[in-house]
Amino acid sequence: MTDVLIKLENVWKTYKLGETPLSVLRGVNLEITQGSFVTIMGPSGSGKSTLMYMLGLLDTPSQGNILLQGQDTTNFSEDKLAEVRGKRIGFIFQQFNLLQNLTALENVMLPMIFQGISEGKRKEKAKQLLESVSLGHRINHKPSEMSGGEQQRIAIARSLVNDPEILIADEPTGNLDSTTGKAVMEILTKLHREQKKTIVVVTHDPNIAKYSQNVIHIQDGLIVANHFQESEILWQK
Amino acid sequence: MAKIDINNLKEYLKIAVKTISTRRIRSWLTTIGIVIGVFLIVSLLSLSQGLKNAVLQQLNMMGKDLITIMPGDITNVSSMMSGQKLTDADLKIIKETEGVDIIVAMDYTSVVARYDNQKKTVLIYGADWRNDLDIFKNDMGWSVSQGQWPSPGRAEVVVGSIVASDTFGGLRVGNEIVIKGRKFIVAGILNSVGSKQDDSMIGVDSNIFQSITGERNGAKMTMAKIEAGYSADFVAEKLKSNLNENRKRQIGQKENDSSYTVLTSATLSSIVGNVMGLIQAVIIGFASIAIVVGGIGIMNTMYTSVSERTKEIGIMKAIGAKNRTIITIFLIESGIFGMLGGVGGTLLGLIFAKTIEIYFQIHPLFYLRADVSPGLILFSLSFSFVIGCVSGYFPARAAAKLKPVDALRYE
Known part of the structure; x- marks a missing residue:
């Protein structure tokens, strides 16, 4: 049996819109196993982004528990959660979410600064990662001087610097054309295959889902389907 | 854990400097608020101290064993003016x-x-x-x-x-x-x-x-x-x-x-000292108000900055920044505003005081040397830095309190 990395137990997220409470997640139970490649799909407003924020420990449930390798995170302080995110989770966003004032290299080094890693090590690791996503020649450029695909590759490099166990990607190809999007997905697939990273991709694009072994459909705050693909994944074709 | 933050101060300083330099006009305007207050303190205090020194020096030239006797009461202007x-x-x-x-x-x-x-x-x-x-x-x-x-x-x-x-x-x-x-x-x-x-x-x-x-x-x-x-x-x-x-x-x-005024050089010196002390206290009071107003300017700028950078704060928190990291970055930024204002105000104040001094050397109405003590400079610099940090504290705390998910969703 494979290890469970993240487990959601009866997770609810309820917002108050004026007087009426609105439940975005309604009792979600989910297990993400170590080394899996999971796609979460659903139409907009289905709660898939909220689910992603829960899995990334960026948000806390109104009810229910989130377990990280069996450890309940409910009572973690904000700083503890920040530490866990910094060390064990890497994020890739649709909008890339790079700091515009910083160069590619500085953006990639930032998560290591928060972990107190020395400058020499930071530079070495960041350069190496930027080279691995074919951006070794553009390390001193700012995000505004780069294309969408390049920015997303910086973001991928940034998500990897602290060697996280899990990568969470929110519509990683949403702002990219199909060729660039494919390149990004190939990088993620490679990370999964070669480095055994656990990868969670949130998307509404069925083509993206083809890359993964486990596709989860969410609708109206509930998981309506959770199926596993038997065959080897698309990138091989 | 706090040790990590101290080691990282240099990095946070770099981030703060980058942010300040990308918002150049606003940063200058914010700094000017502090510059004016510090300028007033440095120039007026050094000149008034110089004036006090000049008067006291003149009194000291008179010698300690001389007593001055004048008709009329020195505390009663009309009796002094009566020409007795x-x-x-x-x-x-x-x-x-x-x-x-x-x-x-x-x-x-x-x-x-x-x-x-x-x-x-x-x-x-x-x-x-x-x-x-x-x-x-x-x-x-x-x-x-x-x-x-x-x-x-x-x-x-x-x-x-x-x-x-x-x-x-x-x-x-x-x-x-x-x-x-x-x-x-x-x-x-x-x-x-x-x-x-x-x-x-x-x-x-x-x-x-x-x-x-x-x-x-x-x-x-x-x-x-x-x-x-x-x-x-x-x-x-x-x-x-x-x-x-x-x-x-x-x-x-x-x-x-x-109806006689009998003054020893000691009483004269203390009268002069008291009067000048009062004038200096008033100067410090008004200039401090100017600096505090400058501090409110910093606070305003910092609140604007926090709301503009909500998303950035969310990103930093997502990739592992703790609350005190965010506070530190914002405090450094507002501290820089205060410090820059302090340095600018001190320089301008020195230039102004020295200009006045040179003016009076050319047109000798009285003998005035601007007295700029290291203590005065230290006071202005540290006061403006502290004002910068204090003004930045509440905006910084507001930034740190943002929930990562809300900050990331902010457009």
Whole structure:
């Protein structure tokens, strides 16, 4: 049996819109196993982004528990959660979410600064990662001087610097054309295959889902389907 | 854990500097708020301290064993303005008071003097060159820069430094000055004694002074030199009581009306110190208000910055920034505003104070040296830095309190 990395137990997220409470997640139970490649799909407003924020420990449930390798995170302080995110989770966003004032290299080094890693090590690791996503020649450029695909590759490099166990990607190809999007997905697939990273991709694009072994459909705050693909994944074709 | 943050201060400083430099105009405007306050503190305090020093220095030149006696009460302006004089009887009492060695009766009046077809109103004073010269030279610290002191009884004058440089520009030893139709030879020109009024006066023999002005009795003020072994305070008290008793006897005053002012150099110094201290306190008060207003400007800028960078804060939190990391970054930023304002204000204040000092060297109204102490600079810099940090604290805390998910969703 494979290890469970993240487990959601009866997770609810309820917002108050004026007087009426609105439940975005309604009792979600989910297990993400170590080394899996999971796609979460659903139409907009289905709660898939909220689910992603829960899995990334960026948000806390109104009810229910989130377990990280069996450890309940409910009572973690904000700083503890920040530490866990910094060390064990890497994020890739649709909008890339790079700091515009910083160069590619500085953006990639930032998560290591928060972990107190020395400058020499930071530079070495960041350069190496930027080279691995074919951006070794553009390390001193700012995000505004780069294309969408390049920015997303910086973001991928940034998500990897602290060697996280899990990568969470929110519509990683949403702002990219199909060729660039494919390149990004190939990088993620490679990370999964070669480095055994656990990868969670949130998307509404069925083509993206083809890359993964486990596709989860969410609708109206509930998981309506959770199926596993038997065959080897698309990138091989 | 806090140790990690200290090691990272350099990195956070870099981030803060980058942010500040990308919002250049706003950063300058924010800084100017602090610059103005610090500028006021540095320039006005250094100038007022310089003024205080100038006055005290002048008082110190007078010597510790001289007591100044003037008619009227120094705390009562109308009695000082009434033009009273010390009578001959007063002078006699002063001379006979226990502890008084010799006295110099100073009488002065304004007259029109003529030199080389220029007519100017000047103050002339009568001096007994035979008996009083010693006090002028040794106790009051006066000295001639050119020529010599006038000979007793001769139609000679000694002029203050400003008379030769300014009032009658080009006046030299041996030139002729006409006062009230009588010709005088300039025997000497004095070195500056440190006060514009004293440097603008012309000294003549006391007998000649009486004959050309008609002021034969009494004196406007007198200086008493204390005998060795007596304290200035003791003699000052004696002088006061003797003079008041005599006045009571003469005109039967019931009240103990202190219609004489008896000042030792110590009391004069403390009066000057108190007045200048008060002025400086007012300056500090107003300039501090200016700095606090500048601080509110910083706070405003920082709140704007927090709301503009909500998303950025969310990103940093998502990739592992703790709350105190966010607070530190924002505090450094506002601290830089305060510090920059402090440095800018200090520099501008120094330049302004030095300009004023140079102006007064060229146009000697009085002698003013801007006194810029390291303590003053340290105070302004640290005060402005602290104001910067304090103003940044609440915006920084607001930034740190943002939930990562809300901050990331913010557009």
